[in-house]
Amino acid sequence: MSILRFHAIKESLKNKPVLVEEKERRSDLFGKNVFNENTMRHYLTKDAFVGVMNAIQYGKKIDRNVADQVASSMKDWALGKGVTHYTHWFQPLTGATAEKHDAFFETVSGGMAIEKFGGSQLVQQEPDASSFPSGGIRNTFEARGYTAWDPTSPAFIYGTTLCIPTIFVAYTGEALDYKTPLLRALHAVDDAATAVCKYFDKNVKKVTSSLGWEQEYFLIDKLMAASRPDIALTGRTLLGHSAAKGQQLDDHYFGSIPNRALNFMRELETECMLLGIPVKTRHNEVAPNQFEVAPIFEEANLAVDHNALLMDIMGRVASRHNFKVLLHEKPFAGVNGSGKHNNWSLSTDTGINLLAPGKTPMSNLQFLTFFINTIKAVHTHEALLRAAIASASNDHRLGANEAPPAIISVFIGEQLTKVLEELEGVTKGKLSPKEKTELKLNVVGKIPDVLLDNTDRNRTSPFAFTGNKFEFRAVGSTANCGNPMTVLNTIVAKQLKDFKKEVDILVNKKDLKKDEAVFNVLREYIKSSRDILFEGNGYGEAWEKEAKKRGLSNNKTTPEALKARISKETIALFEEMQVMSKIETEARYEIEVEAYIKHIQIESRVLGDIARNHIVPTAVRYQNILVENVKGLKEIFEEKYNSVSKEQINLIEAISKHIEGINANVTKMLEARKKANAIDDVEKKAYAYCNSVKPFFDDIRYHSDKLELLVDDEIWPLTKYREMLFTR
Ligand code: ADP
Ligand code: MG
Numbered sequence: 068m069s070i071l072r073f074h075a076i077k078e079s080l081k082n083k084p085v086l087v088e089e090k091e092r093r094s095d096l097f098g099k100n101v102f103n104e105n106t107m108r109h110y111l112t113k114d115a116f117v118g119v120m121n122a123i124q125y126g127k128k129i130d131r132n133v134a135d136q137v138a139s140s141m142k143d144w145a146l147g148k149g150v151t152h153y154t155h156w157f158q159p160l161t162g163a164t165a166e167k168h169d170a171f172f173e174t175v176s177g178g179m180a181i182e183k184f185g186g187s188q189l190v191q192q193e194p195d196a197s198s199f200p201s202g203g204i205r206n207t208f209e210a211r212g213y214t215a216w217d218p219t220s221p222a223f224i225y226g227t228t229l230c231i232p233t234i235f236v237a238y239t240g241e242a243l244d245y246k247t248p249l250l251r252a253l254h255a256v257d258d259a260a261t262a263v264c265k266y267f268d269k270n271v272k273k274v275t276s277s278l279g280w281e282q283e284y285f286l287i288d289k290l291m292a293a294s295r296p297d298i299a300l301t302g303r304t305l306l307g308h309s310a311a312k313g314q315q316l317d318d319h320y321f322g323s324i325p326n327r328a329l330n331f332m333r334e335l336e337t338e339c340m341l342l343g344i345p346v347k348t349r350h351n352e353v354a355p356n357q358f359e360v361a362p363i364f365e366e367a368n369l370a371v372d373h374n375a376l377l378m379d380i381m382g383r384v385a386s387r388h389n390f391k392v393l394l395h396e397k398p399f400a401g402v403n404g405s406g407k408h409n410n411w412s413l414s415t416d417t418g419i420n421l422l423a424p425g426k427t428p429m430s431n432l433q434f435l436t437f438f439i440n441t442i443k444a445v446h447t448h449e450a451l452l453r454a455a456i457a458s459a460s461n462d463h464r465l466g467a468n469e470a471p472p473a474i475i476s477v478f479i480g481e482q483l484t485k486v487l488e489e490l491e492g493v494t495k496g497k498l499s500p501k502e503k504t505e506l507k508l509n510v511v512g513k514i515p516d517v518l519l520d521n522t523d524r525n526r527t528s529p530f531a532f533t534g535n536k537f538e539f540r541a542v543g544s545t546a547n548c549g550n551p552m553t554v555l556n557t558i559v560a561k562q563l564k565d566f567k568k569e570v571d572i573l574v575n576k577k578d579l580k581k582d583e584a585v586f587n588v589l590r591e592y593i594k595s596s597r598d599i600l601f602e603g604n605g606y607g608e609a610w611e612k613e614a615k616k617r618g619l620s621n622n623k624t625t626p627e628a629l630k631a632r633i634s635k636e637t638i639a640l641f642e643e644m645q646v647m648s649k650i651e652t653e654a655r656y657e658i659e660v661e662a663y664i665k666h667i668q669i670e671s672r673v674l675g676d677i678a679r680n681h682i683v684p685t686a687v688r689y690q691n692i693l694v695e696n697v698k699g700l701k702e703i704f705e706e707k708y709n710s711v712s713k714e715q716i717n718l719i720e721a722i723s724k725h726i727e728g729i730n731a732n733v734t735k736m737l738e739a740r741k742k743a744n745a746i747d748d749v750e751k752k753a754y755a756y757c758n759s760v761k762p763f764f765d766d767i768r769y770h771s772d773k774l775e776l777l778v779d780d781e782i783w784p785l786t787k788y789r790e791m792l793f794t795r
Contacts, residue, residue, distance in 0.1 A: 071294055072786050079288040079794050082389050084326035089333055096340035100148070100224040102141055103343060110140040122218045124273070126254065129218060134186030141222055142171060142184040145229040153184060155192045155214040156230040158245045159199040160658050162547055164375050165235075167194050168228055189231065190216050200661070202654025204241045211238040217246065220372045223342050225380075232372055241651050245549030246368070248646050252556040253367060255644040259563035260413055260421070260437070266570070266581055267433040273416040276556050279364030279536075280374050281348075283405035283544050284381065285357050285393040286328055288794060291786045292391035296681075297673055302395040302545075303460070305674045305764065306682070308772040309401040310789035313355070320353045328358060331388040335360070338380050344373045354402035355792040364410060364536075367556070371549045374407075378545075396543045397463030399788060400768075404464045405544035406471075409551055412536040413437060413559075423535035424514040428507040431514050435490070436566070436585060441537060442477050443592045444562035445530055446599035448554070448640070449475040450620045450631035452530075453541075455554035457628035457659070459666035461543035466623030471529035471541045473628070474614045474621045476601035478528035484602065486514060493590045498583050506586065527605030557646045564644075566592075625663045626753040632656045660753045664743075667756040671740055674767060675733050681784045682771045683726055689778045690722045722777055728770035736763035 098105070107116055118133035129137075145153070154166040171182040192214045199212070212235060220232035235244035242248050253276055260274035292298045297305040314320075324332070332349050339346045345363040352359050360377070364370065378394060385392040397404040413421040419430070421437040445452060453475050456465070465473040479487070489510045494502060525531055529541035542551050566588060573584035598617040603610060614621055622628035631637060633656045641647040647655070693715055700712045743755035775783060 098343040101343040138189040153229040202657040255560035278370035279410040281361040446596035478531040725770040
């Protein structure tokens with residue numbers, strides 16, 4: 068084992084796995100560092116409190132006077148907790164979160180200073196926006212963008228900084244972040260869903276979209292991770308032979324959590340509690356050193372913020388435990404990758420989960436309405452939904468026979484399949500009283516309210532109904548959930564809007580009763596969206612063939628998938644629902660395509676460097692040792708030489724072959740990259756990177772991984788899979 072690797076393992080083992088005690092109760096810690104409703108009630112005047120609550124609940128504007136009061140109270144609260152700085156916290160399209168800290172401190176005349184924070188600082192800031200991706204919306208001459216307070220997500224303290232969640236927009240009004248379109252989409256789905264709810268209950272005033280994410284990740288010893296340039300620069304291993312043992316024994320999933328990881332989790336959870344992130348579940352995942360953390364679901368905007376915040380905190384806490392957290396979708400070849408299931412539902416301000424069956428036929432009809440409309444929305448916009456989760460790193464899951472496939476389909480389970488089949492047989496137009504009763508009693512009335520326990524879990528489905536919510540499983544572990552949540556809520560909003568129109572026409576023009584009209588429209592939807600429903604094995608080749616017949620898209624790579632982002636239909640959809648203008652939609656497409664190019668470009672550079680600077684020289688060194696050995700054998704054994712040195716000669720030849728394989732492929736990859744770089748059109752460039760540069764990754768890896776098995780372990784420069792995945 069090389070000195071470097073030996074040292075890394077030695078250090079790793081020093082991290083004594085003794086469990087750290089938890090001193091405080093979680094419920095006592097929860098939300099302590101959040102300027103939440105409870106804190107506001109305490110700190111704000113009644114007027115200010117009402118003003119903010121109206122903004123949160125009904126989107127009312129906050130006037131200047133109220134903003135001033137809120138700012139002043141926030142400042143008092145924060146100063147009382149030792150805070151020195153404040154920041155507008157936002158989620159630019161880089162995928163990371165952004166913050167620029169300003170001190171509360173201000174000088175005043177007479178050489179004195181005070182702590183100051185007013186409404187204007189709370190409401191709006193102008194960070195220099197020129198270095199954030201804008202997709203050409205903002206050329207650098209007018210590099211102005213601004214951040215604006217989002218009162219629906221409460222301010223929080225992290226470290227000694229007061230963080231104020233904000234949207235980030237160009238001076239001309241276009242969104243430059245994930246949050247702005249998400250808020251618009253949530254607004255759209257609220258409007259559309261509330262209108263539909265009124266068919267069933269006039270008292271519904273608001274519908275909220277909920278999100279419960281499940282974050283998967285790997286924990287690797289920090290020193291070992293640092294010893295690997297590929298992990299340091301790309302977040303994943305570009306090379307490395309599988310360990311002799313992988314996940315085939317299934318001995319990690321739900322197994323006891325190793326103490327060292329548990330200590331990390333406890334500290335992470337403590338931080339989450341303080342920040343009001345309601346994390347509840349933790350467990351080992353399938354691959355060695357892979358884990359999951361999941362909260363209790365929340366209103367979608369808050370849940371998205373909390374996930375972005377969590378990903379940031381994870382890195383910091385991991386570092387304190389001498390770990391590096393890998394959020395990448397596929398950090399290690401040959402073992403499971405990581406995803407981020409997005410559990411999604413809609414619920415009313417009257418406390419009803421619209422995707423949970425109810426106790427009466429009427430509430431079940433409401434459930435079926437939302438259930439079927441969601442299925443229909445996914446069917447109509449399956450390609451866009453696929454595009455919403457496309458990234459270079461997620462391609463390792465979606466395009467590569469790993470959970471879940473690149474084809475979007477919906478799994479609903481046996482019982483609901485039967486219900487839909489029966490509904491499909493409903494008579495067109497007016498229903499006889501007998502049929503109505505029949506429907507209410509035997510179809511709609513018979514949906515068990517314990518579906519939750521009865522929906523069998525099809526783990527291969529990218530979009531599965533799990534009893535009282537849909538689970539969008541194809542989201543990548545590194546993704547900002549804002550993107551898929553914007554798309555999902557927008558397509559459902561559009562679908563519900565169309566549904567309402569169709570039902571109203573039947574009621575007003577065809578003189579149908581409301582429930583008759585609903586049955587009629589739903590029946591047509593079941594027919595027209597049947598092709599998206601799939602209960603079988605999503606990984607199989609048979610499904611690929613079948614999906615093709617059904618006309619479902621199967622875009623395995625990001626450049627292909629992203630096209631749906633700027634189709635005529637998508638542009639029209641976002642415009643109609645007032646979620647994104649054409650300019651915003653096109654800008655986002657460009658940003659995502661460029662991100663893809665950069666991603667592959669960086670990986671290609673890193674791979675070329677490691678292969679040439681680490682792997683080839685090591686292999687040559689070992690080969691020279693073997694050559695000396697053979698020379699010695701020749702001297703000693705003379706004419707008997709041929710029979711004793713055969714294996715060594717073979718080994719020397721094999722090593723030569725793989726060195727040659729690496730060199731030739733790296734050279735070809737460099738040439739392909741040069742050609743790709745010369746292309747101006749970003750879309751064509753992305754295809755060039757995808758189809759001409761990336762294929763060399765596998766070839767180079769193949770030869771390097773073979774060398775890893777041949778070359779003396781003592782001099783192998785890269786920390787091996789077994790060391791990263793199995794050192795405890
Ligand atoms: P699993 O899918 O792992 O078996 P659960 O079914 O308990 O686990 O839930 C997984 C996630 O779904 C949790 O994060 C939970 O908060 C979330 N969830 C449950 N109900 C809803 C809902 N109505 N809306 C959104 N997310 C939900
Ligand atoms: Mg799940």
